[in-house]
Amino acid sequence: MSLLWMFLITFCILQMSVFATTIYLHRSQTHRGLELHPVIANLMHLHLLLFxxxxxxEWVAVHRKHHHFSDKxxxxxxxxVLGLWTVLFGNFFLYRKETHDARTINKYTPDYKPDLVDKLGKLQSYGVLGGLAVFMLMFGWAWGFAAWGFHVVAYILLNSMINSLCHWIGYRNYENMATNxxxxxxxxxxxxxxxNHHxxxxxxxxxxxxxEIDLAWPVIRLLESFGLAKVDRVPIAKAA
Ligand SMILES: [Zn+2]
Ligand SMILES: [Zn+2]
Structure with a gap:
């Protein structure tokens, strides 16, 4: 397989991770803006576990705490509070630290309902090895490892950019500390x-x-047209 194909496939997997993060983890599980069909929710959960x-x-709890205190x-x-560079390059470690605090998890996610993937229990800790195996099966062990590493770093950096740059530079439609x-x-x-989200x-x-372009929105509408999602909330001014 050519390097170009390897890059394109890796980029597609990265985008699937990004879409699963925003649609399933963020908009559905954390903020309940939409409900997903259990098959879609479990598939997105499984993708996130592997890759x-x-x-x-844990993600839901940390993010709800972020909204609760929001730049305080x-x-x-x-x-x-922590400095732009600390969050841009240390977001992964800040996130990990917070997930280890049981008080955060218990306080912010009393409503969390485990799904089929959660039933894997401790096996979930080995999920990323499954993702590594998928890359190695596709690209061979060396390029597979490189592509897996690229995916991990790119995914972490994209999330870091939202938590740092999108609270620092950009434009504001509304009076809150976050930016577009x-x-x-x-x-x-x-x-x-x-x-907008804050x-x-x-x-x-x-x-x-x-x-403004939100690429997840047409995907949500597409899922909705197949009966695989139900949008519960959009701003009233825009809902008409
Ligand atoms: Zn949020
Ligand atoms: Zn934020």
Missing amino acids: TGIIPR EGDPHSPH LQMVALLTAGEGLHN EYPTSARFALKRG
Whole structure:
């Protein structure tokens, strides 16, 4: 297989990770802006387990805490509290530290309902090895390892950019500390429209003004047209 094909396939897997993160982890599980059919929810959960190792309940808890304190003392990854570079390059470690605090998990996710993938229990810790195996089966062990590493680093950096840059530079439609960065939004299926999101956290749609692009939204509408998703909330002004 040529290097170009390897890159394209890896980029597709990265985008699947990004879409699963924003649609399943963020908009559905964390903020309840939409409900997903259990088959789609479990598939997205399984993808995230294999390629990112994320445990949804942990992600939901840390993110809800971020919204609770939002750029004040107690926010797990605020660049205004911890510094821009600390969050941009240390977001992974800040996230890991918070997931180890059982108080955060218990306080912010009493409503979490385990799904089929959660029933794997401790096996979930080995999920990323499954993702590594998938890459190695596709590309051979050396290029497979390289592609897996690229995916891990790129995924972490994209998330870091949202938590740091999208609370620092960019434009604001609303009076909150978060910012919109359309370039970041294009790479993160809409997550870069972070100022909009902090204003309407339970909205399933992130693009709220003319010219803004939220690539996850047409995917959500497509899932909805097949009966695989149900949008519960979008801002009232835009719902008409
Ligand atoms: Zn934020
Ligand atoms: Zn959020």
